[in-house]
Amino acid sequence: MSTRRRPNFVFVLTDDHASNAIGCYGSAVNATPGIDAIAAAGVRFDRALVENALCTPSRAAILTGTYSHTSSVTTLATHLTNDHETFITSLKAAGYRTAMFGKWHLGHGDRHDPVGFDHWEVLPDQGEYFDPEFYTADGPVRHEGYVTDVITERALAWMADQGDEPYCVLVWHKAPHRPWEPHPRHANLFTDPIPLPPTFYDDYDGRGTPAHHATMRIADYLTDVDLKEDPPAELGYDERARWKYQRYMQDYLRCVAAVDESVHALTDAVRDRGHADDTVTIYASDQGFYLGEHGWFDKRFMYEESLRMPLVLSYPARVPAGQQTAMLTSNVDIAQTILEFAGVDAPPGMQGASLVPMITSPDPEPVRDAHxxxxxxxxxxxxxxxxxxxxxxxxxxxxxxxxxxxxxxxxxxxxxxxxxxxxxxxxxxxxxxxxxxxxxxxxxxxxxxxxxxxxxxxxxxxxxxxxxxxxxxxx
Ligand SMILES: [Ca+2]
The missing domain is CATH 3.30.1120.10 (Arylsulfatase, C-terminal domain)
Structure with a gap:
C-alpha cells in the first residue's frame, strides 16, 4: 500500500492560447519559461485535441469529461447546468478542498453557477481586462488591477490558507482572449518585427467553400477595438495586412507574458511550501488559435491550429520528467486523469480516458486511435x-x-x-x-x-x- 499523500492540483487554463505561442512547443515568436518549466518537469502532450474548438463547450468537456452532445453544451449560448457531475464534484465528495478563480463562461444563476467548489470567484461571461468584477456566492465583487494578476493573487491567497487537506484550485484566466488588452508593464515587449507564419498568404485554394467563406482574415476582419489604432494611411493591402498582424501579435503576446508570470508565481508558491513533489500542475488552453496561419485569427475550424490545445502537466512524485507524447489525447480525458491521480473513481458517464498510464508507464499504450x-x-x-x-x-x-x-x-x-x-x-x-x-x-x-x-x-x-x-x- 502506498502511503503517499493525495496530490494537490493546480490547474491553470487560459483562453485561446495557441501552442505556437509557447516556447516548449517551438514558438518562433515568444518565450514562456514558466509554462516550459512545467513541461520540463513532466510531460508535454503534442496531440492534445479538443472535441469542439470554442470556449464554452471546451470548458464543459474539460469539467465533465464528456463530449458536447452529451453535456448539451454545444455553443456559446448553451450553458452547463449544475446537475452535471464534474471532476470537481467528485474530488469534493472525496474530501478535497476545491476552489475556482477566473473565467467560467458556463452561465450564471441558480442553474449554472459553479458547483462542487468550497470557494469560487468567477468573471461574468468574458469579464474585463482591467478592474474586473467577479461573481461570488455572496454576490458581485470588483477588484482593482489587471485581470491576470487579480486572478493569480486571489488564487494564491486561497492556496496560502489551506491546511493539510489536499486541494484542487482552478486558475482559469481570461487572457489571452480578444480584444487582447495587455498590462502597461508589458508595453515595451515585442516591438521588433514578429515573423509571419508560412501560410499567412493562404488563398484557400485546395480547400472547400467554408475556408473561403469564413470572416477571420487578419487583413480584413480585425476591428478598431482589436487593433486600438489605425493603420498608416499610405499602406497598400499586403503592407496593411502585415501591419495588422504585427499589432495583433504584439498585444496577444503581451497578454501571454502576464499569463506566464502567473504560472511562475503559482509554481513558486507550491515549491516554497514544499509541495512541489506532491502537486499535479497542469497548464492548458481551452483550444488552440490562429496566429496568422492561413491569414487568420480566431479558432472554430477543425484545422490543426485550433484543434490542438497546449497541454503540459507535472507531478514529480509519479510522472517522469522530460516526456513528450504524440499519442492522440482529448480535452475529455483531463477529468479522468485528474481523478485517477487523486485515487477517486470517475463517474460512469465520463467518456474520456485517464492518461495516467500513458505518462507513468515505461511502455505506454495509446488511449485511442481516432479523435x-x-x-x-x-x-x-x-x-x-x-x-x-x-x-x-x-x-x-x-x-x-x-x-x-x-x-x-x-x-x-x-x-x-x-x-x-x-x-x-x-x-x-x-x-x-x-x-x-x-x-x-x-x-x-x-x-x-x-x-x-x-x-x-x-x-x-x-x-x-x-x-x-x-x-x-x-x-
Ligand atoms: Ca477559448
Missing part, C-alpha cells in the same frame, strides 16, 4: 464558420461540413450541399490541399468515412440536428 470533433455554431454573424464534424487519426483528417439545406444569411439565404475535406497530415502538415476527390486516397477516404460514423455511434452523437448561433453570441 472525434464537432463544431455546432453554424455561420455566426462575426466569423461565418460552418458547422462541421470529423475524425482525426495519427495521419489523416476527414471533415464533413453539414450545411445541407441550411440558410446561409450572408449569401442570400442560399442552401449549399454538404462538403468534405480529407487531409494527409504527413504529406500536407499545413492542410493546404484536400485529397477527398483524389483517387489515390479513395480507400483511405472510404475507410475513414465508415470509422467516422462508427465513432459517432459509439459516442452517442446523433449527428447533425440544426444548430445556429444566436445573434450577439459569437465568442
Amino acid at each position: 472525434y470533433y464537432r463544431f455546432y455554431e453554424h455561420d455566426d454573424h462575426m466569423h461565418h464558420v460552418w458547422a462541421h464534424y470529423g475524425i482525426r487519426t495519427d495521419r489523416y483528417k476527414l471533415i464533413y461540413y453539414y450545411a445541407d439545406g441550411m440558410g446561409l444569411p450572408n449569401t442570400g439565404n442560399m442552401s449549399y450541399p454538404p462538403e468534405w475535406e480529407l487531409f494527409d497530415l504527413e504529406n500536407d502538415p499545413h492542410e493546404l490541399r484536400s485529397v477527398h476527390l483524389d483517387r489515390a486516397y479513395a480507400d483511405i477516404r472510404d475507410e475513414l468515412t465508415l470509422r467516422l460514423w462508427d465513432l459517432q455511434h459509439e459516442l452517442g452523437d446523433t449527428a447533425h440536428p440544426r444548430q445556429t448561433a444566436p445573434e450577439g453570441r459569437t465568442r
Whole structure:
C-alpha cells in the first residue's frame, strides 16, 4: 500500500492560447519559461485535441469529461447546468478542498453557477481586462488591477490558507482572449518585427467553400477595438495586412507574458511550501488559435491550429520528467486523469480516458486511435464558420461540413450541399490541399468515412440536428 499523500492540483487554463505561442512547443515568436518549466518537469502532450474548438463547450468537456452532445453544451449560448457531475464534484465528495478563480463562461444563476467548489470567484461571461468584477456566492465583487494578476493573487491567497487537506484550485484566466488588452508593464515587449507564419498568404485554394467563406482574415476582419489604432494611411493591402498582424501579435503576446508570470508565481508558491513533489500542475488552453496561419485569427475550424490545445502537466512524485507524447489525447480525458491521480473513481458517464498510464508507464499504450470533433455554431454573424464534424487519426483528417439545406444569411439565404475535406497530415502538415476527390486516397477516404460514423455511434452523437448561433453570441 502506498502511503503517499493525495496530490494537490493546480490547474491553470487560459483562453485561446495557441501552442505556437509557447516556447516548449517551438514558438518562433515568444518565450514562456514558466509554462516550459512545467513541461520540463513532466510531460508535454503534442496531440492534445479538443472535441469542439470554442470556449464554452471546451470548458464543459474539460469539467465533465464528456463530449458536447452529451453535456448539451454545444455553443456559446448553451450553458452547463449544475446537475452535471464534474471532476470537481467528485474530488469534493472525496474530501478535497476545491476552489475556482477566473473565467467560467458556463452561465450564471441558480442553474449554472459553479458547483462542487468550497470557494469560487468567477468573471461574468468574458469579464474585463482591467478592474474586473467577479461573481461570488455572496454576490458581485470588483477588484482593482489587471485581470491576470487579480486572478493569480486571489488564487494564491486561497492556496496560502489551506491546511493539510489536499486541494484542487482552478486558475482559469481570461487572457489571452480578444480584444487582447495587455498590462502597461508589458508595453515595451515585442516591438521588433514578429515573423509571419508560412501560410499567412493562404488563398484557400485546395480547400472547400467554408475556408473561403469564413470572416477571420487578419487583413480584413480585425476591428478598431482589436487593433486600438489605425493603420498608416499610405499602406497598400499586403503592407496593411502585415501591419495588422504585427499589432495583433504584439498585444496577444503581451497578454501571454502576464499569463506566464502567473504560472511562475503559482509554481513558486507550491515549491516554497514544499509541495512541489506532491502537486499535479497542469497548464492548458481551452483550444488552440490562429496566429496568422492561413491569414487568420480566431479558432472554430477543425484545422490543426485550433484543434490542438497546449497541454503540459507535472507531478514529480509519479510522472517522469522530460516526456513528450504524440499519442492522440482529448480535452475529455483531463477529468479522468485528474481523478485517477487523486485515487477517486470517475463517474460512469465520463467518456474520456485517464492518461495516467500513458505518462507513468515505461511502455505506454495509446488511449485511442481516432479523435472525434464537432463544431455546432453554424455561420455566426462575426466569423461565418460552418458547422462541421470529423475524425482525426495519427495521419489523416476527414471533415464533413453539414450545411445541407441550411440558410446561409450572408449569401442570400442560399442552401449549399454538404462538403468534405480529407487531409494527409504527413504529406500536407499545413492542410493546404484536400485529397477527398483524389483517387489515390479513395480507400483511405472510404475507410475513414465508415470509422467516422462508427465513432459517432459509439459516442452517442446523433449527428447533425440544426444548430445556429444566436445573434450577439459569437465568442
Ligand atoms: Ca477559448
